[in-house]
Amino acid sequence: MAGRPRQFDEEHALQAAMQVFWSRGYEAVGVRELLGEMGMCRQSFYDTFGDKRGLFLRAVRRYADEAVSGLQQRLDGPGRAIDQLRSLLSEKAKKATGADCRGCLAVNTMVEWGDADDEVEAVVRGMIKRLAKLTADAVRRAQHDGDVPSDADPNAIADVILFTVLGFGALSRLRIPRSMAQHVLDAVLPDPKTA
Amino acid sequence: MAGRPRQFDEEHALQAAMQVFWSRGYEAVGVRELLGEMGMCRQSFYDTFGDKRGLFLRAVRRYADEAVSGLQQRLDGPGRAIDQLRSLLSEKAKKATGADCRGCLAVNTMVEWGDADDEVEAVVRGMIKRLAKLTADAVRRAQHDGDVPSDADPNAIADVILFTVLGFGALSRLRIPRSMAQHVLDAVLPDPKTA
DNA sequence: CGTGAACTAGAACGTAGTGTCTAATTCAAG
DNA sequence: CTTGAATTAGACACTACGTTCTAGTTCACG
Numbered sequence: 440m441a442g443r444p445r446q447f448d449e450e451h452a453l454q455a456a457m458q459v460f461w462s463r464g465y466e467a468v469g470v471r472e473l474l475g476e477m478g479m480c481r482q483s484f485y486d487t488f489g490d491k492r493g494l495f496l497r498a499v500r501r502y503a504d505e506a507v508s509g510l511q512q513r514l515d516g517p518g519r520a521i522d523q524l525r526s527l528l529s530e531k532a533k534k535a536t537g538a539d540c541r542g543c544l545a546v547n548t549m550v551e552w553g554d555a556d557d558e559v560e561a562v563v564r565g566m567i568k569r570l571a572k573l574t575a576d577a578v579r580r581a582q583h584d585g586d587v588p589s590d591a592d593p594n595a596i597a598d599v600i601l602f603t604v605l606g607f608g609a610l611s612r613l614r615i616p617r618s619m620a621q622h623v624l625d626a627v628l629p630d631p632k633t634a
Numbered sequence: 635m636a637g638r639p640r641q642f643d644e645e646h647a648l649q650a651a652m653q654v655f656w657s658r659g660y661e662a663v664g665v666r667e668l669l670g671e672m673g674m675c676r677q678s679f680y681d682t683f684g685d686k687r688g689l690f691l692r693a694v695r696r697y698a699d700e701a702v703s704g705l706q707q708r709l710d711g712p713g714r715a716i717d718q719l720r721s722l723l724s725e726k727a728k729k730a731t732g733a734d735c736r737g738c739l740a741v742n743t744m745v746e747w748g749d750a751d752d753e754v755e756a757v758v759r760g761m762i763k764r765l766a767k768l769t770a771d772a773v774r775r776a777q778h779d780g781d782v783p784s785d786a787d788p789n790a791i792a793d794v795i796l797f798t799v800l801g802f803g804a805l806s807r808l809r810i811p812r813s814m815a816q817h818v819l820d821a822v823l824p825d826p827k828t829a
Numbered sequence: 830c831g832t833g834a835a836c837t838a839g840a841a842c843g844t845a846g847t848g849t850c851t852a853a854t855t856c857a858a859g
Numbered sequence: 860c861t862t863g864a865a866t867t868a869g870a871c872a873c874t875a876c877g878t879t880c881t882a883g884t885t886c887a888c889g
Contacts, residue, residue, distance in 0.1 A: 443855040447693060464746060466661040470847060480867050485848065505665075527787075542745065548743040549808040551659060554735065563808060593674070598817035599878045606801030613744045615797070619766075622793035640838045665877060676878085677838050686877065813884040 451503065452477035456499040461544040464551050465495055482583060496558060502544045503566035510573050521582035524600060525628050531604050532620040535611035543608030550609070567601070574601050603627050642680060647672035648794050652693040658737040658745050660690055661757060668827035697739045703704050705765055709772045716781035719772055719795060726799050727815040729805035740805030745804070762796070798822050 451629045459468050474484055488494035514523050541547075545563045545616055552559055575597035581587040587596065603623060650671045654663050665686055671681055683689040728827040736742075740758045747754055757760050770792035782791065798818060 443864080444857090445866065447866095467746075471845095474674070481848085481869080482850090485864065486866085491847070508833080545807065546804065547745050550737065550742050550804065551660065551662075553807060555662075556807075567808065567810075571820065580806075590816075594813070595820065597815040598814040599821045602801060602805065602814060602818045605805055605808075606797060609741065609745065609804030610797065610800055612748060612750075613741065613762065613800075615762075618789070619793040619797060622787075622790040623797045625790065626794045639887085640836070642836095647845075666873080666875095674841080677880090678836060680878070681836085 441481070445483070447477065447479035447483060452479055452487075453494075453497060456494055457502055457544070460495060460498050461502070461541050461547070464547060466551070467593065491584070492556075496562070499544065499548055499559060499562050503562050506543075506566060507569045507573070510570055514573055514577045519584055519586060520577045521584065521628075524574075524577055527602060528600065528607075528624055530630055531607040532624050535607040535615060536617045536620045540611050540614050542611045543605065546605055547612070548607045567605075569596060570572055570604075571601050599627060635794055640678070642672065642674035642678060647682075647698055648692060649691075651689055652697055652739070655690060655693050656697070656736050656742070659742060678790060687751075691757070694739065694743055694754060694757050698757050701738075701740070701761060702764045702768070707710045709768055714779050714781060715772045715775035716779065716823075718775065719769075720825070723798060723802075723823055724796065724819055726802040727819050728812060730802040731812045731815045735806050735809050738800065741800055741804045742807070751771050754766065762800075763801075766796055794822060 455478070455536075456473055459473060459476050463614070470484070471489070473494070474481060477484070479487075479626065488497065510527075513527060516523060541627075545566055548559060549563050554560060571594075575593050578587060578593040578596045578600070582589050582591070582593060587593075607620070607623075650673070651668055654668060654671050665679070668686070668689070669676060672679070674682075681687075681715045683692065705722075708722060709715065730737075731803075742760055743754060744758050745771065749755060766789075770788050773782060773788040773795070777784050777788060779788070782788075802815070802818075
């Protein structure tokens with residue numbers, strides 16, 4: 440027997456929760472607020488996600504998956520690998536100096552939770568590992584294109600790029616001055632047109 | 635009339651509170667725990683610091699002042715400016731990959747609080763501004779020593795160094811792999827001996 | 830000595846948190 | 860229809876928090 444149909448959309452609810460956690464962290468947001476944003480009632484919430492931490496874990500996992508697939512799509516897109524990396528960095532720099540100061544949910548989470556939750560930590564570390572691999576692949580493609588010296592270590596370059604991306608994420612919460620972001624950008628991947 | 639002498643030391647209590655906030659953030663630590671670490675009773679706590687946020691504000695201010703004066707001492711110390719900057723960065727890199735994964739209290743605070751508290755934000759931004767000035771001065775000294783090209787923009791270099799220092803602070807909460815830290819180090823201030 | 834200001838100890842208060850429970854509602858299937 | 864499984868609505872329990880209040884204690888000063 441089928442019961443009453445759901446009034447909420449689980450996928451939409453998860454996305455909404457992710458956005459809230461992203462903006463305001465874990466501790467600072469209460470279940471009441473989550474229910475409002477997710478458009479569901481208490482019982483359905485606990486039936487569907489177990490508890491607040493369970494929801495958070497799913498939200499972070501979703502964030503990580505979207506971050507990885509988003510980067511993959513971007514780096515697999517048309518154009519030279521070097522340009523893709525450049526636009527990646529400049530976009531992160533722009534976000535870090537703009538009004539959207541939410542930063543990166545994964546970094547925010549590690550800063551807030553520290554090493555208090557192994558499962559959460561594993562999700563974040565897994566994400567970073569996958570991001571590092573994608574970035575290194577792109578650097579290798581750029582080497583193949585002749586845009587990066589072929590004797591350079593692609594993993595080293597990828598690490599610097601990823602560090603910069605994550606750094607922009609973390610520091611966007613302090614809304615760093617635009618000039619600092621630009622200086623970092625110039626140092627990490629100098630624009631050949633201005634050099 | 636002088637009353638009963640204090641059993642606690644205000645300075646020591648503030649330092650203890652700073653350490654606790656540094657390790658575990660603001661929301662996650664309760665007043666009960668603070669009292670234990672600070673070695674004082676409830677009433678004295680509220681008489682002395684007003685409330686939890688008041689204590690936190692003083693702790694962050696203290697942290698910021700110590701960070702600035704610490705950097706100043708370090709950069710005013712003996713030796714070439716370029717070596718001081720190099721050792722600064724490598725120490726931060728070491729901390730970011732080591733067991734001490736507390737990061738930087740100021741960055742942690744901005745990540746946790748976002749733009750929720752203007753006074754806290756002002757303290758952090760003030761600290762960063764002062765750190766940037768000190769760093770730029772050191773870069774200028776390095777230029778004067780001939781260790782940095784004199785046609786380079788010292789503010790740009792200082793921004794990159796500061797970004798890296800703060801980035802190490804933020805990302806030390808994720809305990810980034812040692813190799814990544816080393817790659818960043820090599821990219822920001824290449825060691826002339828290995829180049 | 831006392832006396833009283835300052836501090837200590839810890840009970841008590843109000844509020845807000847997460848998570849559970851009961852009852853009412855809805856709608857596909859029988 | 861009737862039935863009953865699933866969802867909804869919201870009251871409820873319980874704990875934890877920050878803060879205040881009340882008593883009791885200590886010790887420099889008069």
